[in-house]
Amino acid sequence: MAKILAVDDSASMRQMVSFTLKGAGHDVVEAVDGVDALAKAKGAKFDLVISDVNMPNMDGITLISELRALPAFKFTPMLMLTTESAGDKKQQGKAAGATGWIVKPFNPDQLLATIGKVL
Amino acid sequence: MTFDMSQFLVTFYEESFEGLDIMETELLALDVGEADLETINTIFRAAHSIKGGSGTFGLNDVANFTHVMETLLDEMRDGKRDVTQKAVNILLESVDVLREMLSSLQAEEDLDDVRISNVKQKLDNLLAGGSEETVTEEAPAEETATAGTDNSVTNSAKATPSGWVIDFKPNVDMLQTGNDPVRMLRELDALGDMVVTPDISQVPDFLMMEPENSCLSWVITLEGDIEKSAIEEVFDWVEDECELTITASTNSATAVNNEKIAEAEIISESIEPEPVKVATIEKVATAEPEPVAEATSASTSEKPAAAAKAKRKATTETSSIRVSIDKVDELINMVGELVITQSMLSQLGEDEDFGEEQIEKLKNGLMQLERNTREMQENVMRIRMLPISFVFQRFPRLVHDLSGKLDKKIELVLSGESTELDKTVMEKIGDPLVHLVRNSLDHGIEIPEDRLAAGKPETGEIHLNAFHEGGNIVIEITDDGAGLNLKKILSKARSSGIVSDNEKLTDEEIADLIFRPGFSTADVVSDVSGRGVGMDVVRRNIRALGGTVDVKTEAGKGSVFTIRLPLTLAILDGQSIVVGEEVYIVPLVAIIESIQVDSSLVNGVTGQAEVYRLRDEYIPIVKLCDVFNVKPLHDDIEDGLLVVVEAEGKKVALLVDDLLGQQQVVIKSLETNFKTVEGISGATILGDGTVALILDVSGLISISKKNASSNKKAATTSKAA
Numbered sequence: 001m002a003k004i005l006a007v008d009d010s011a012s013m014r015q016m017v018s019f020t021l022k023g024a025g026h027d028v029v030e031a032v033d034g035v036d037a038l039a040k041a042k043g044a045k046f047d048l049v050i051s052d053v054n055m056p057n058m059d060g061i062t063l064i065s066e067l068r069a070l071p072a073f074k075f076t077p078m079l080m081l082t083t084e085s086a087g088d089k090k091q092q093g094k095a096a097g098a099t100g101w102i103v104k105p106f107n108p109d110q111l112l113a114t115i116g117k118v119l
Numbered sequence: 120m121t122f123d124m125s126q127f128l129v130t131f132y133e134e135s136f137e138g139l140d141i142m143e144t145e146l147l148a149l150d151v152g153e154a155d156l157e158t159i160n161t162i163f164r165a166a167h168s169i170k171g172g173s174g175t176f177g178l179n180d181v182a183n184f185t186h187v188m189e190t191l192l193d194e195m196r197d198g199k200r201d202v203t204q205k206a207v208n209i210l211l212e213s214v215d216v217l218r219e220m221l222s223s224l225q226a227e228e229d230l231d232d233v234r235i236s237n238v239k240q241k242l243d244n245l246l247a248g249g250s251e252e253t254v255t256e257e258a259p260a261e262e263t264a265t266a267g268t269d270n271s272v273t274n275s276a277k278a279t280p281s282g283w284v285i286d287f288k289p290n291v292d293m294l295q296t297g298n299d300p301v302r303m304l305r306e307l308d309a310l311g312d313m314v315v316t317p318d319i320s321q322v323p324d325f326l327m328m329e330p331e332n333s334c335l336s337w338v339i340t341l342e343g344d345i346e347k348s349a350i351e352e353v354f355d356w357v358e359d360e361c362e363l364t365i366t367a368s369t370n371s372a373t374a375v376n377n378e379k380i381a382e383a384e385i386i387s388e389s390i391e392p393e394p395v396k397v398a399t400i401e402k403v404a405t406a407e408p409e410p411v412a413e414a415t416s417a418s419t420s421e422k423p424a425a426a427a428k429a430k431r432k433a434t435t436e437t438s439s440i441r442v443s444i445d446k447v448d449e450l451i452n453m454v455g456e457l458v459i460t461q462s463m464l465s466q467l468g469e470d471e472d473f474g475e476e477q478i479e480k481l482k483n484g485l486m487q488l489e490r491n492t493r494e495m496q497e498n499v500m501r502i503r504m505l506p507i508s509f510v511f512q513r514f515p516r517l518v519h520d521l522s523g524k525l526d527k528k529i530e531l532v533l534s535g536e537s538t539e540l541d542k543t544v545m546e547k548i549g550d551p552l553v554h555l556v557r558n559s560l561d562h563g564i565e566i567p568e569d570r571l572a573a574g575k576p577e578t579g580e581i582h583l584n585a586f587h588e589g590g591n592i593v594i595e596i597t598d599d600g601a602g603l604n605l606k607k608i609l610s611k612a613r614s615s616g617i618v619s620d621n622e623k624l625t626d627e628e629i630a631d632l633i634f635r636p637g638f639s640t641a642d643v644v645s646d647v648s649g650r651g652v653g654m655d656v657v658r659r660n661i662r663a664l665g666g667t668v669d670v671k672t673e674a675g676k677g678s679v680f681t682i683r684l685p686l687t688l689a690i691l692d693g694q695s696i697v698v699g700e701e702v703y704i705v706p707l708v709a710i711i712e713s714i715q716v717d718s719s720l721v722n723g724v725t726g727q728a729e730v731y732r733l734r735d736e737y738i739p740i741v742k743l744c745d746v747f748n749v750k751p752l753h754d755d756i757e758d759g760l761l762v763v764v765e766a767e768g769k770k771v772a773l774l775v776d777d778l779l780g781q782q783q784v785v786i787k788s789l790e791t792n793f794k795t796v797e798g799i800s801g802a803t804i805l806g807d808g809t810v811a812l813i814l815d816v817s818g819l820i821s822i823s824k825k826n827a828s829s830n831k832k833a834a835t836t837s838k839a840a
Contacts, residue, residue: 010134011133011134012127015130056161056164068295075294077297083174094359098296098297099296099298100356101356104171105175117306
């Protein structure tokens with residue numbers, strides 16, 4: 001069982017991700033945007049962060065670089081949920097310290113398979 | 120793990136509709152030419168969320184459609200494309216189409232394919248027209264890649280069953296992104312028989328060692344029938360963070376295959392982004408938004424089953440409402456207080472010697488209970504309350520569209536959007552409001568030339584304002600147009616016989632004529648368009664909600680339409696009346712006045728029910744004792760009282776025995792437990808526990824009409840006899 005921080009501004013995606021992860025026995029903390037996630041991450045320890053890229057207030061890429069700067073998140077796997085194939089988002093994400101990405105749309109099985117790579 | 124994605128659809132629809140509303144609002148706020156980046160970003164995000172969600176939850180038609188919008192918005196966001204009025208209009212239209220698509224999907228109806236493809240075509244054309252580089256270059260490039268690699272990868276995969284040699288040298292800082300080579304080795308191990316030879320030559324002396332650096336590299340041989348893409352996928356995330364070569368084991372692959380693999384590699388490396396993805400081309404097509412045409416065709420065929428499932432689920436949904444956490448918390452708070460009061464009272468009840476002191480405490484407790492109950496009632500009501508912005512939202516679009524159509528310049532100002540209103544009232548007030556706003560646009564605001572000629576600014580202003588006043592919510596629609604043409608209204612009313620020639624009317628009464636049934640506003644107030652809005656319908660609908668509407672106007676300055684609505688339909692301001700032994704409730708809004716009966720003014724018109732002469736009007740008398748078959752307290756009409764009520768522009772006088780107080784009553788539906796009774800709209804429970812019926816004034820008026828006509832019939836037959 002891992003403790004996972006799931007960040008997405010879309011309630012339905014968040015529900016889906018959270019439901020899937022909880023179904024697989026993980027402990028999930030949800031956050032609605034980067035600011036919320038950062039607040040929840042501070043002072044806590046997570047085994048994995050899954051974050052959407054396009055979000056109001058603070059986007060996923062900023063979130064990842066902010067988290068990466070925290071000692072507790074120095075080596076924590078962080079995955080971006082992205083639909084943007086152009087590559088530049090992925091590159092930006094990598095540059096910010098993202099471990100990898102999950103390409104939307106994905107189904108629960110794909111999600112579990114992907115997080116299996118880093119847990 | 121498999122489970123039903125449709126369980127998330129409720130949320131998805133809800134947030135998508137919200138997203139569409141946001142898109143619409145922001146699109147309308149967009150300044151063509153110098154668009155605000157944050158606004159475009161907000162629109163983009165909404166489209167992006169809908170696309171992501173619809174793809175995930177199997178609504179591929181929606182995903183494909185949003186994809187094109189998203190691409191367009193992305194280009195605007197990156198500054199590659201100018202924000203033109205045309206683009207904004209097409210995007211607005213797309214928002215409409217999306218809203219229709221989602222509603223149809225939610226209701227399990229068929230999609231309007233013609234309309235969808237029509238608008239999609241417009242979007243495609245727009246895309247193709249603006250930045251040709253993206254479309255024409257990228258799509259074919261991807262296609263070539265598809266053709267080339269697809270072929271060769273399958274070939275090579277088939278012909279190289281024996282294995283691969285992987286040279287894997289992570290960059291020194293690979294661990295910094297949370298990627299651990301051990302995990303990749305573990306994954307490779309799962310693919311086939313793995314032999315790993317580590318290279319420790321780069322590892323520094325123990326004293327020089329940096330624990331955060333990655334200094335090892337590996338040569339890995341994998342045996343088995345493995346596709347190259349599977350291996351590449353393992354390294355997908357780290358391709359920029361390591362040196363990686365993957366070669367087929369020399370002993371097995373033929374020269375031809377090697378060539379093809381090499382070719383595949385060249386092609387796949389030449390295009391951005393990931394070579395890995397090209398091999399699993401189906402996945403790429405659904406996942407990647409960039410190559411428009413291809414993604415569309417490939418993903419439409421996918422997941423039809425999921426879509427079907429989603430449809431089935433939609434029917435089981437009940438209508439829900441979103442309540443802010445604050446309101447729920449407040450309620451919980453209040454329940455807490457209620458519990459405290461209750462326990463205090465029950466403790467008091469257990470007190471053995473019950474004296475004066477206890478009675479004082481009891482009184483205090485009961486007072487507290489009363490306060491708690493009232494507060495709780497208010498708060499429970501507030502749960503059904505939504506900000507009126509839900510209704511106001513649609514107006515910027517309406518004004519935008521209509522002012523374009525009418526060639527007028529109009530600015531819409533909204534205020535008091537956070538004023539809260541009962542959900543049911545909200546749903547029903549939408550149409551009348553649209554009527555009124557449209558009316559102001561159409562008939563109120565003048566065309567720019569006329570405005571300039573009248574010394575007014577070229578741009579007209581329509582102001583929608585909502586606020587609370589007493590127990591009511593007031594909505595004002597103010598325009599700075601020409602105002603109603605009272606002379607024309609009066610002459611029209613005279614000519615159509617609504618007003619008699621010698622009748623003197625105040626300006627207010629003349630303005631009020633536009634709400635009369637049968638009074639057509641077309642060609643009277645304005646000659647601009649032929650659309651005569653039925654103001655009588657507006658007033659009828661608002662009255663049905665227990666509200667009122669009136670108009671104030673000043674020639675040349677504009678008009679103000681004022682709508683007053685009860686905060687909720689569940690509670691009604693009522694006047695208690697007595698007929699015989701029974702108490703009835705008359706809705707306060709319907710009452711015009713209550714008078715003592717002067718029998719000299721009661722006329723029995725031949726063949727008609729009795730009428731009462733009130734000033735210049737003859738008002739039919741409805742004897743409630745007869746209607747409800749109750750024995751009246753007073754036999755003589757002079758001892759009774761007349762309550763003059765109005766509905767749908769008609770007045771009747773209700774004969775009652777006595778008037779009691781005014782009070783707020785909670786409406787209980789009669790139909791749920793009994794059946795519909797003409798003249799009764801519901802029931803309520805009074806303070807003493809007895810049930811009182813609530814009168815339905817328009818029902819009583821139609822009863823009085825029926826009586827009149829049957830009396831007439833009786834009279835004519837008796838005459839004939």
